[in-house]
Amino acid sequence: MDVLMLSRLQFAAATMFHFIFVPLTLGLSILIAFMETKYVRTGDEVYLKMAKFWGKIFLVNFALGVVTGITLEFQFGTNWSRYSAYVGDIFGSLLAIEATAAFFLESTFIGVWHFGWKKLSPKAHATVAWLVAGASNLSAIWILIANGFMQDPTGYVIRNGRAELTDFVAVITNKWAWLEFFHMIPAALCLAGFFLMGVSAWHLIRKSEVHFFQKSFNIGVTVALVFSIVTAVEGHIHGNNMALKQPAKLAAMESHWETQTNAPMYLLVVPGEDGNHVEALPIPGALSFLAYNDFNAEVKGLNDIPKEDRPPIKITFLAFRTMVGIGSLMPAIALLGWVMRNKLDKIPLYLKILPYCIPLPYIAIWAGWTLAEVGRQPWIVYGLMRTSDAVSPVGAGEVTFSFVLMCALYTLLGAAGIWLMIKLAKKGPEDHSPIQV
Amino acid sequence: MENLIEIGSLHYYLAMIWFVLWGVLWIVYFILDGFDLGVGSLMPFLAKNEVEKRTILNSTGPFWDGNEVWLIAAGGVTFAAFPYAYAQMFSGLYTALMLLLFTLIVRGVSFEFRSKVEHDGWKKLWDTAHAVCSFLPALLLGVAFGNIFQGIPLNEVGFSQAGLFGLLNPYGLAGGVLFVVIFLMHGALWLTIRTTGDLHERAERTAIRLWPVVVVLTVLFLAFTAVNTKLFNNYMVYPILFVILLMPVAGLVLMRVYLGAKKYWMAWGASCLYIGGTALFGIIGIFPAIIPSNPNPANSLTIMNSASSELTLEIMLGVAIIFVPLVIGYQFWAYKTFATPIEEHDLHY
Numbered sequence: 001m002d003v004l005m006l007s008r009l010q011f012a013a014a015t016m017f018h019f020i021f022v023p024l025t026l027g028l029s030i031l032i033a034f035m036e037t038k039y040v041r042t043g044d045e046v047y048l049k050m051a052k053f054w055g056k057i058f059l060v061n062f063a064l065g066v067v068t069g070i071t072l073e074f075q076f077g078t079n080w081s082r083y084s085a086y087v088g089d090i091f092g093s094l095l096a097i098e099a100t101a102a103f104f105l106e107s108t109f110i111g112v113w114h115f116g117w118k119k120l121s122p123k124a125h126a127t128v129a130w131l132v133a134g135a136s137n138l139s140a141i142w143i144l145i146a147n148g149f150m151q152d153p154t155g156y157v158i159r160n161g162r163a164e165l166t167d168f169v170a171v172i173t174n175k176w177a178w179l180e181f182f183h184m185i186p187a188a189l190c191l192a193g194f195f196l197m198g199v200s201a202w203h204l205i206r207k208s209e210v211h212f213f214q215k216s217f218n219i220g221v222t223v224a225l226v227f228s229i230v231t232a233v234e235g236h237i238h239g240n241n242m243a244l245k246q247p248a249k250l251a252a253m254e255s256h257w258e259t260q261t262n263a264p265m266y267l268l269v270v271p272g273e274d275g276n277h278v279e280a281l282p283i284p285g286a287l288s289f290l291a292y293n294d295f296n297a298e299v300k301g302l303n304d305i306p307k308e309d310r311p312p313i314k315i316t317f318l319a320f321r322t323m324v325g326i327g328s329l330m331p332a333i334a335l336l337g338w339v340m341r342n343k344l345d346k347i348p349l350y351l352k353i354l355p356y357c358i359p360l361p362y363i364a365i366w367a368g369w370t371l372a373e374v375g376r377q378p379w380i381v382y383g384l385m386r387t388s389d390a391v392s393p394v395g396a397g398e399v400t401f402s403f404v405l406m407c408a409l410y411t412l413l414g415a416a417g418i419w420l421m422i423k424l425a426k427k428g429p430e431d432h433s434p435i436q437v
Numbered sequence: 438m439e440n441l442i443e444i445g446s447l448h449y450y451l452a453m454i455w456f457v458l459w460g461v462l463w464i465v466y467f468i469l470d471g472f473d474l475g476v477g478s479l480m481p482f483l484a485k486n487e488v489e490k491r492t493i494l495n496s497t498g499p500f501w502d503g504n505e506v507w508l509i510a511a512g513g514v515t516f517a518a519f520p521y522a523y524a525q526m527f528s529g530l531y532t533a534l535m536l537l538l539f540t541l542i543v544r545g546v547s548f549e550f551r552s553k554v555e556h557d558g559w560k561k562l563w564d565t566a567h568a569v570c571s572f573l574p575a576l577l578l579g580v581a582f583g584n585i586f587q588g589i590p591l592n593e594v595g596f597s598q599a600g601l602f603g604l605l606n607p608y609g610l611a612g613g614v615l616f617v618v619i620f621l622m623h624g625a626l627w628l629t630i631r632t633t634g635d636l637h638e639r640a641e642r643t644a645i646r647l648w649p650v651v652v653v654l655t656v657l658f659l660a661f662t663a664v665n666t667k668l669f670n671n672y673m674v675y676p677i678l679f680v681i682l683l684m685p686v687a688g689l690v691l692m693r694v695y696l697g698a699k700k701y702w703m704a705w706g707a708s709c710l711y712i713g714g715t716a717l718f719g720i721i722g723i724f725p726a727i728i729p730s731n732p733n734p735a736n737s738l739t740i741m742n743s744a745s746s747e748l749t750l751e752i753m754l755g756v757a758i759i760f761v762p763l764v765i766g767y768q769f770w771a772y773k774t775f776a777t778p779i780e781e782h783d784l785h786y
Contacts, residue, residue: 021756056553059549060549060550060553062549063545063546063549063550064546064550066502066545067541067542067545067546068542070505070508070509070537070538070541070542071510073509073513073516073533074527074538076507076516076527077516077523077524077525077526077534078528078529078531078534078535079527081524081525081527081528084516084520084523084524084527085520085521085524085525088516088517088520088521088523088524088745089520089746089749091516092513092516092517092518092520092523092745092747093515093516093517093745093752093753094511094750095516096510096516096753096756097517097753097756098513099506099510099513100510100513100756100757100760100761100764101756101760103509103510104503104506104510104760104764105508105764105767106769107502107503107505107506108502108503108506108764108767108768108771109767111498111500111501111502111503111769111771111775112499112771112774112775114496114498114499115498115775116774116775119774119775120774130552153550159746160441160746162520162746164746164748164749165746165748165749165752166748167744168748169754179571196467210609210620221562237532243717255512262499332455338592392524392528392531393528394528394531398531398532398600398601399531401532402535403534405535405539406535406539409539409542409543413542413543413546416546416550417546417550420550420553420554423553423554
């Protein structure tokens with residue numbers, strides 16, 4: 001394998017692993033802050049117990065998210081040095097601002113939150129929880145603005161043999177970035193909702209801590225219902241913008257070959273390299289409508305896009321279908337739970353299945369990012385720089401060594417971390433839980 | 438590498454300011470992460486039982502995460518202010534940096550993992566990982582910066598020809614050893630602040646024993662620097678700059694004086710002064726290069742050929758002026774709130 005492919009694999013592995021933990025951090029931090037606020041307002045001990053119990057799981061998750069995030073920032077320099085040199089003027093400053101304005105806040109106050117149960121008043125502690133939640137989500141804004149630049153570059157000029165910043169406001173108000181943000185944060189909340197539902201259901205079947213887990217379930221199911229719908233609706237708007245800006249991604253994710261008006265969407269497609277092997281069950285005009293909100297709009301097909309400008313079709317296509325499939329299923333699961341939330345003992349099968357639904361939002365989010373990043377290929381910055389021009393001139397041996405080591409290390413840590421989170425989740429809350437280091 | 442900046446322009450002064458800020462970020466990082474790396478490396482030698490192990494981990498627990506962000510910020514600012522230097526430094530030091538990252542990753546999770554399972558083997562595993570992965574980053578950072586002070590063999594496009602084993606030259610290794618010992622001292626002093634009883638006595642004795650080692654190594658390293666690197670060139674041109682050496686010297690002396698007087702916070706503060714002064718001495722020595730080239734100085738990555746555009750440096754400066762004081766403010770508050778001597782009942786909250 002050449003350095004380019006190795007570096008792409010390494011970056012994919014590093015980001016995907018990082019993203020096992022990030023969405024739960026984003027979503028759960030908000031829910032924990034909410035629980036603590038409820039405790040301060042009502043004085044009901046159950047909310048304090050909740051914040052501590054979910055907080056324990058949160059901390060394990062947070063640690064893995066933080067340490068794997070460092071790798072990403074450094075990888076731009078180690079594996080993609082020509083990219084860093086070419087767009088560092090814009091991209092580097094966004095990462096630096098993320099560290100200075102958001103990440104410091106998050107990392108300083110997670111320590112305060114973790115160790116401050118005795119030292120701070122409940123009110124101050126709840127404030128710290130909001131600071132952590134706010135800073136985590138503020139981090140996401142800056143990272144997505146950086147990704148938005150890669151997807152739809154704006155506010156720059158090519159000068160001195162590189163992209164130089166000309167309009168900072170254009171960079172930070174990039175429509176793509178904000179559509180991504182409002183798609184990602186609800187998705188993270190939906191994931192946190194499913195996490196609460198799944199763990200709570202596991203305990204409710206076993207009749208352990210019923211009051212505690214009924215309350216947790218209710219928070220989870222409400223959040224999951226609202227935000228699974230918000231994510232889907234916002235995703236459609238995001239898709240409209242994408243269709244305008246990246247027609248190749250649209251064509252690849254639908255495996256759509258012929259440029260046509262009133263383009264149909266086939267429910268059953270088996271994509272090939274030069275056309276589809278199978279196309280069946282068309283919904284007339286659906287693709288035109290999805291892309292442009294107009295049944296008669298023209299949708300560009302892959303045949304009109306040069307081969308060297310096409311993203312990998314099968315991966316992009318599968319990622320999109322997976323995301324949309326799970327995204328359609330989740331509101332239904334949440335709606336059933338919400339309608340039956342006070343009569344859960346009537347639907348034991350539902351409760352039994354729920355813990356196994358926890359991976360669903362995770363898979364949907366991974367699929368979404370796969371669509372975003374693989375679908376952007378062959379560009380690292382859309383229309384401006386090709387991925388093949390971005391890679392570092394390092395030896396394949398060095399990359400192989402670090403890639404193998406990274407995969408081994410991540411697998412071990414990830415397995416240990418997930419095992420630990422499951423263990424903590426099954427253990428349930430303690431009345432006077434000593435949080436240990 | 439061609440120059441991107443006109444001398445005397447606003448761009449030029451902005452780039453100068455960013456060089457200073459870049460140096461400050463690295464200095465703060467060494468001062469802050471230095472003590473928790475040192476504490477982690479000392480743990481197997483100082484802790485005699487479970488309570489003492491937990492006390493040692495708790496002494497840095499609330500802070501390590503906030504400390505490590507200074508590394509992210511230093512990396513991010515290198516990327517933002519001097520993208521060419523960032524690209525070449527990070528790809529040129531590829532394997533060394535990857536190892537640094539992996540060790541920091543293992544260390545970070547070991548804080549969170551160890552006490553979540555009541556099993557001796559599990560705890561032992563993470564304690565060992567914590568100690569090894571505190572020691573190695575100290576060593577690797579020292580090796581990396583030793584090589585930067587000495588200069589890295591760069592070709593005409595500024596790309597490093599060193600490789601991992603090229604970095605393990607005598608001077609690079611000397612830098613590694615010096616960093617490790619300095620961080621051990623810094624960590625021992627931190628423990629004197631945060632512990633009581635037997636553990637406190639042991640930490641204090643360790644600091645007292647380490648002090649002459651730090652003094653001797655500092656002198657040796659300076660001598661090695663004088664004969665082996667061009668770091669003193671700037672000082673020869675402007676001898677007044679030698680005043681900076683008063684910082685580490687004063688830090689060294691005060692460290693021992695305050696330790697003798699049992700003023701532990703002051704002793705740790707003196708250690709901060711020493712680390713800051715030592716790093717500052719090196720950073721002023723490499724000016725105007727961010728990554729000096731050795732043997733061919735013409736290939737150096739400097740302020741002039743690596744800096745970002747004027748607009749980026751301006752915006753970044755605005756961000757720094759607003760946020761850096763804020764960060765220092767709330768981190769200071771966190772230290773004030775949590776850096777008290779740990780009693781056994783504090784291990785449960």
